[in-house]
Amino acid sequence: MSKTIDPENLNGYQKAAIFLMYMGEEYTTQVFSRMKEQEIGEVAFEMSKVDQITPDILKIVCADFNVKYEGDPKMIVEGDSFIKNVVTATLKDKEAKAILEDLERKKQARPFIWSRNVNTGTLSAYIQGEHPQTIAMILAHMPAEIASEIMMNLQDELKGDIAMRIARLGQISEDVVRDVDKALKYELSGAVGPGGKAGGIEVLVDIINGVDKSTEDAVMEYVEEDDAEMANEIRKLMFVFDDLTNVDDTAMREILKKVEGQQLTYALKTATEDMKAKIFANLSQRAGEMLKDDLDAMGPVRLTEVEEAQQAVVRAAKELEADGTITLGKGKDDVLV
Incomplete structure (x- = not known):
């Protein structure tokens, strides 16, 4: 569960999974007995992704944990056996088997996700x-x-x-x-x-x-x-930095929300006039003026730093696309008409 997941942005099922695994099998069995099968399946799936629980995440989910475990780098948990014991103790054999089989299919659909x-x-x-x-x-x-x-x-x-x-x-x-x-x-x-x-x-x-x-x-x-x-x-x-001129304004505004100010300044150092126009058109007047001032004040920078900043902007765009927040074309030949 600690795999690249932001502790501040855990969803409900993730929080429930962490809390219940911390509380133990007996407590979780009692909670599961009051939940719907669909909810049990969702929480169980999140449990299956837990290899370790860091104190930072537990601090968000359970305020008392940081006091009890301070100094421990992580708590190792056996997610698979925990889930099996809780689900089988809560549901009838047929229902438990269905959830566990569905869970195994979901896990198998994610090879190397642990990387x-x-x-x-x-x-x-x-x-x-x-x-x-x-x-x-x-x-x-x-x-x-x-x-x-x-x-x-x-x-x-x-x-x-x-x-x-x-x-x-x-x-x-x-x-x-x-x-x-x-x-x-x-x-x-x-x-x-x-x-x-x-x-x-x-x-x-x-x-x-x-x-x-x-x-x-x-x-x-x-x-x-x-x-x-x-x-x-x-x-x-390939989707490259210059292709961002083809995204719609709504998508561009979402992208700009994810990009740090300094990254955007560096990214625009060698940007085309069309790209600059696209960026400024989707910033507030104040933000645009600040960015322009930063660009004017910027001295010589390494080309590698500019390229890294542009790639950071592209990564932000790709992450938003993966989340379903925006839609990107994969290159210039993908522009909608």
């Missing part, structure tokens, strides 16, 4: 020793933002090769995906449709959209030399 809770440097070190085809399979099944960070950490001579393998990756056996997922998670434990997801160009594009400029250039240069037609197709699908 969000692992230091990407550590994860990269483990993965780099694998065969390039195995690395490609792992990255294709990971959350795109984690795969992007790992791609940046790979040796430069590997990046292009891995990218090509991801783009050409076919259907992977469910058993293979599950075995690699479990093995890698086990190796890192100390420091989900049925799987079988294919790779492909769209998977690669999602990864490239999150990497830094040098990694993007290395990947695209390799792809261009190996398969110019594929490189052209990738570019058509």
